[in-house]
Amino acid sequence: MSGPKTSQLEIERMIRAQLEALRSDVDHSRARARRRIAALLNELLNEAEGCAEAEEAAASLRQLAEAALAQLTAECAFTPATAMAESVARTERCSSRAVAIADAFEREAHPLAERIQRARAQAAAASEARDFTAVLAKAAKESATAAAVEAARSFMADEHCLPSESSAVEAQGGSRSAPMEKAAAEGTAMQVEPVGGNLGRPSPAAVDESGTLIARNHVQEVARRALALIASPCTLPADRALLLETTRELGPQAAAQLALLLPTMEPNAAAMADLIALIEDAEADLRAQSVPFAEAFGTFATLEEAVGRLETLRALQLQVDRNAYLKACIDTVMARHGYTIARSVTMGRDLMGTHRLFGREDATEGLHAFVSDAGDLMLQVAGLPGGIEAVEDGEVVTMEAAPGGARTERLLADQHDFCAVYDEIAEDLAAFGITNTVRYKAAPDTAFCREMRAVADVEARAGMAERDGIRASNESRGPGLTEVSPYGEDAAARREARKRRRSGNATREMR
Numbered sequence: 001m002s003g004p005k006t007s008q009l010e011i012e013r014m015i016r017a018q019l020e021a022l023r024s025d026v027d028h029s030r031a032r033a034r035r036r037i038a039a040l041l042n043e044l045l046n047e048a049e050g051c052a053e054a055e056e057a058a059a060s061l062r063q064l065a066e067a068a069l070a071q072l073t074a075e076c077a078f079t080p081a082t083a084m085a086e087s088v089a090r091t092e093r094c095s096s097r098a099v100a101i102a103d104a105f106e107r108e109a110h111p112l113a114e115r116i117q118r119a120r121a122q123a124a125a126a127s128e129a130r131d132f133t134a135v136l137a138k139a140a141k142e143s144a145t146a147a148a149v150e151a152a153r154s155f156m157a158d159e160h161c162l163p164s165e166s167s168a169v170e171a172q173g174g175s176r177s178a179p180m181e182k183a184a185a186e187g188t189a190m191q192v193e194p195v196g197g198n199l200g201r202p203s204p205a206a207v208d209e210s211g212t213l214i215a216r217n218h219v220q221e222v223a224r225r226a227l228a229l230i231a232s233p234c235t236l237p238a239d240r241a242l243l244l245e246t247t248r249e250l251g252p253q254a255a256a257q258l259a260l261l262l263p264t265m266e267p268n269a270a271a272m273a274d275l276i277a278l279i280e281d282a283e284a285d286l287r288a289q290s291v292p293f294a295e296a297f298g299t300f301a302t303l304e305e306a307v308g309r310l311e312t313l314r315a316l317q318l319q320v321d322r323n324a325y326l327k328a329c330i331d332t333v334m335a336r337h338g339y340t341i342a343r344s345v346t347m348g349r350d351l352m353g354t355h356r357l358f359g360r361e362d363a364t365e366g367l368h369a370f371v372s373d374a375g376d377l378m379l380q381v382a383g384l385p386g387g388i389e390a391v392e393d394g395e396v397v398t399m400e401a402a403p404g405g406a407r408t409e410r411l412l413a414d415q416h417d418f419c420a421v422y423d424e425i426a427e428d429l430a431a432f433g434i435t436n437t438v439r440y441k442a443a444p445d446t447a448f449c450r451e452m453r454a455v456a457d458v459e460a461r462a463g464m465a466e467r468d469g470i471r472a473s474n475e476s477r478g479p480g481l482t483e484v485s486p487y488g489e490d491a492a493a494r495r496e497a498r499k500r501r502r503s504g505n506a507t508r509e510m511r
Contacts, residue, residue, distance in 0.1 A: 003415055003442030004380035005422055009326055009371070012433035019080055019321050022091045026078040027285075027317075029095035031277040033072055035103035038277070041065045044113050053119035057112045063263065064112070068105040072098060073284040080325040082332050150340060165354025188222055218256040223247065226258050226393065229265055234273040237301055239265045267304065275306040282313035291316055319369060319373060323354055326371055326434065333428040334358045339367060341388045345397045345452075357452060365414050368399075368452065374482075377436065381414045383451030395454055402449040411451075415444035 001104055011019075044061055060496035076094040081087045087394070228237045230243050242261065246254050279296075281433045286293050300306040331342050338357035347355050353373055359366030360382065368382040383402055426436040442448065 003444055003448045004243075004378060004440075005438065005442070006376060006378045006440040007426075008437045008439060009375045009377050009429070010435040010437065012321060012326065012435070015084070015325075015433040016322070018084055019087070019325060020318060022080070022087055022190045023078060023178050023314075023317060025091050026076065026094045027278060027281055027314075028287075029098045030072055030076050030281045031274070033076075033098040033272065034069065034281055035277045036102040037065055037068050037072075038405065040109055042255050044109065044116055047117045047120060051116075051121055051123050054116045057115040057119065061109060061112045061116075064108055068101055069284070072101050073281075073288050075101070077285065078321070080321050080328065082325075117263055133315075211238070218495065219252065222255045222258045225266070226261050228268055229262070232269055232273075233299070234269045234276060235265065236268050236272065236303070237299065239268060271303055272300070272306060275300075275303065275310055275438040279306065279310050279313060282310065282317060286313065286316055286320075289320060291320060291349070319485075322375070323371060325375070326375075327354060327356070329429060329434055330356070330369060330371070330377075332432075333425055334367070334369075336428060337424065342392045343388060343393050343395070345391065346394050347397060347399075355397075356383065357388060357391055359384055361389070363386075363387065363413060367418075379425075380448065380450075381411060381418055383411050383449070385451055385453065391452070391454070396456070397452050398455050399450045400453055402451050407451075408446055408449045411449040412444055412446055415448060 041061060045058055046269055048058040048061075051191050076098045078090060078094050081090060226243050226247050230240055230247070235243075239261075243258075243265070246257055246261070283293070293313065296309055300309065334342065338360055341359050341361065343359075344356045345355045345357055353376075354371045355371045356371075357366055358369065364387055366384050366388055368378075368380050370376075370378040382399070402411055426438075429436050
């Protein structure tokens with residue numbers, strides 16, 4: 001029984017688990033690098049926002065980040081090997097490369113960050129100068145020079161340029177407190193309590209002021225954390241809505257409520273950030289391999305929704321890994337049996353999956369292997385008229401019946417020879433942890449004597465035959481009688497049809 005054979009390939013559970021673990025390691029390494037790049041990018045873009053002088057540096061930073069992310073996808077792609085030790089080594093190389101790419105981005109972004117900071121500082125200084133000029137101009141309009149001076153002093157005080165009262169006393173040469181100066185002038189003595197008395201105790205007013213300051217700082221810190229969550233794209237929509245409602249009138253009571261909510265909301269946002277990084281990484285990985293998947297639009301309402309999206313993408317990645325492992329193992333096994341040259345080809349829509357042609361040098365016969373997305377394997381003898389080396393990798397091919405005669409007899413003999421080879425192939429696959437359960441065996445038959453041909457060659461041959469037929473038809477009709485179009489249609493008849501349409505006869509004939 002050596003016609004086409006169909007079987008179900010199953011990778012051993014332990015090997016599948018190992019491949020899944022390696023895939024997870026690579027994905028998390030790339031996601032961490034992606035988050036580092038995105039975090040620095042967003043931080044610097046926020047700093048550059050609203051500053052025209054920093055726009056050029058911000059644009060360069062975006063390009064640098066895009067290049068780093070593309071490099072991350074291209075250079076850290078994981079492909080399983082036939083040996084698990086090599087797969088582990090590939091995983092380690094991918095993880096190390098991801099860290100190196102993120103490190104390189106941070107180094108290259110440092111000069112741009114300095115440019116943004118300088119531009120921001122210069123813009124702030126210019127803004128302060130304009131504000132100062134505006135204050136002086138307003139004061140000059142309202143009153144006299146004294147008002148302008150007062151406005152200037154007020155502006156400087158806001159900028160912490162004026163000395164404090166204590167520094168003013170020291171500037172005048174004073175080294176004692178005001179009460180001590182007064183006592184010395186009046187010739188009286190101040191009673192000084194010993195250490196351990198009231199000297200180290202703060203006054204009630206100081207205690208109240210300190211408590212007020214602590215409360216104010218607490219409210220500000222809570223507000224800062226709340227605003228950071230509101231601005232974060234990773235905050236859950238329900239959490240953001242509650243934050244917006246609570247911070248509408250921020251005070252001690254709202255701060256107390258936020259202090260209870262933030263410990264739950266912040267971990268939710270952090271978990272969502274991790275999931276989004278993994279999702280973006282998986283989507284980039286699948287796009288790079290031309291694997292179709294449904295796009296997701298908008299944000300995720302819940303963590304569970306994001307987890308579901310990630311699981312869908314991860315299933316596609318694992319399927320790609322499984323097919324890659326099967327392909328690597330099949331290529332290795334085929335090479336052991338002399339089929340040392342392999343080509344990936346594409347066939348019609350009815351045969352979607354991975355198609356491989358295996359052949360030998362100077363041989364016009366080979367094997368066609370088809371692995372479906374469900375793990376089905378079909379092997380059959382196939383003719384290769386130009387040899388395997390004439391087939392380009394990725395070429396679109398089709399199968400045609402052999403021309404008959406000696407060619408058909410040769411392919412039929414190869415079907416008989418393939419019987420023993422098939423059993424050996426199954427044994428070799430088992431050594432890689434792949435179970436080959438045979439579902440269908442066909443006996444050798446001339447009906448299965450078929451050849452693989454490039455679609456481009458078939459179309460070219462058909463076009464040449466059509467042109468030859470047109471030329472022969474024109475020659476048989478004689479010169480000046482009729483002319484035939486390149487599409488095989490009588491050109492004179494076409495002109496006559498156009499005349500009938502103009503006269504209205506075409507409508508009547510169609511009826």
